[in-house]
Amino acid sequence: MISRDATPSTMTTTTTVRQTTRLAFLIGPILLLSSCGEPVESTPVPVTTPATAVSLYAVVPGPFAHYFNVSGNVHTDRNAQVFPKTQGLVERVVAQEGDRVRAGQTILRIDNDALAKNRTELAARLGLANEVLSRKERLWDDGIGSEIGLIEARSGVAGLRGALEAFDENVISGDVVAPFDGVVDRIFVVRGEMASPMAPVARVIDLSNMYVRASVSDHYVGALHKGQKVRVISSGSAGRDTSEARVGRVGQYIEPENRTFDVTIPLPGSSNLLPNQYVSVGVNDLALDEAITLPAGAVLQDRYGNDFVYVARGQSPELTAHKRQLTTGVTQGSRLLITQGLEAGDRVVLRGAHKLTDGAAITIID
Secondary structure: OOOOOOOHHHHHHHHHHHHHHHHHHHHHHHHHHHHOOOOOOOOOOOOOOOOEEEOEEEOOOEEEEEEEEEEEEEEEOOEEEEOOOOOEEEEEEOOOOOOEEOOOOEEEEEEOHHHHOOHHHHHHHHHHHHHHHHHHHHHHHOOOOOHHHHHHHHHHHHHHHHHHHHHHHHHHOOEEEOOOOEEEEEEOOOOOOEEOOOOOOEEEEOOOOEEEEEEEEHHHOOOOOOOOEEEEEEEEOOEEEEEEEEOOEEOOOOEOOOOEEEEEEEOOOOOOOOOOOEEEEEEEEEEEEEEEEEEHHHOEEOOOOOEEEEEEEEEOOEEEEEEEEOEEEEEEOOEEEEEEOOOOOOEEEOOOHHHOOOOOEEEEOO
16 A cells, blocks of 8 residues: 655655565475476596505415324333442452443443452351261261251351352342443443442433333323334424334323323434433324315404405406405414315405405506
8 A cells, every 4th residue: 555645766666575575485396396407417537446455375285284292201110220239349440431232232330349248158158967867867867866956957058158159149139230221421430439238329310212201181091002203302502302203102000199191112223312202292183185275364254253355356457355254273383274165276366355345456566
């Protein structure tokens, strides 16, 4: 409604505003419809992911052997401390330390002349006892004398004869001899020193028949048998020495204190080991002629604990890495046995595998 007092110019302005408003309402929907149309086509810019540099390992089957280690000590049953059979001064040391001796060979001599001087007296007593026995036997044949007297005479003769034989043996035993073939390892006495049957005078060792005695956990019961291959490993200042041997005997009793059983391993004659030396014994419990193995560091694990590797597919420069689940076995040294998941000829990613995802592009490092 227009006021009666409105001027012509005011009326003109109001009319213009109304027309402008109507035009805006008409143009707005048109612009809105125009904006809802199809977008203008544009060319996408390709994004290129750089290939990851890796090294590859070609899978080649080969022999594989697994060992478990136990501790043992070197022993020999021919390690004897030699005792004299009689007491006396050491007259002469015949063999020196380090000398090889034969069984029965004299090692040292003991002066037992003082003991030998008593033999005459003992022999005289035996002669007298024989004479008494002879007379009593003649009287007994004539029906004279008592039976008990005859028995006592015979017993006295037998006792003196035995004493004389023992005495002669001790006199002869002034020579201390080697009990078996071997090496004189120690001489415990010197010339002029008193030797006694209560103390050893020498030690003789034979190193040709040594063996290792090892205590094995009962966890391995049934895993060892006679003739099984083992490796005897010793360490010292000269380095690490390994020799091949075979199990000689498997114990049939488990010690209740430590739950172990004994294994005896004869050593080869060429061994440089010594009695009471500590060694490690590697027992071969698995031997395969053809097996697939990988360096242990090549196998990865996902968050669920599953073992896997990346296997390369394609040819350079279009190589891609693909995740492969594995079933693994035992580890020997730095090699891990693969029981399932790989075949001969597969190319496994070694270096750079932790940077990959399934299907990622890779390039080979020389």
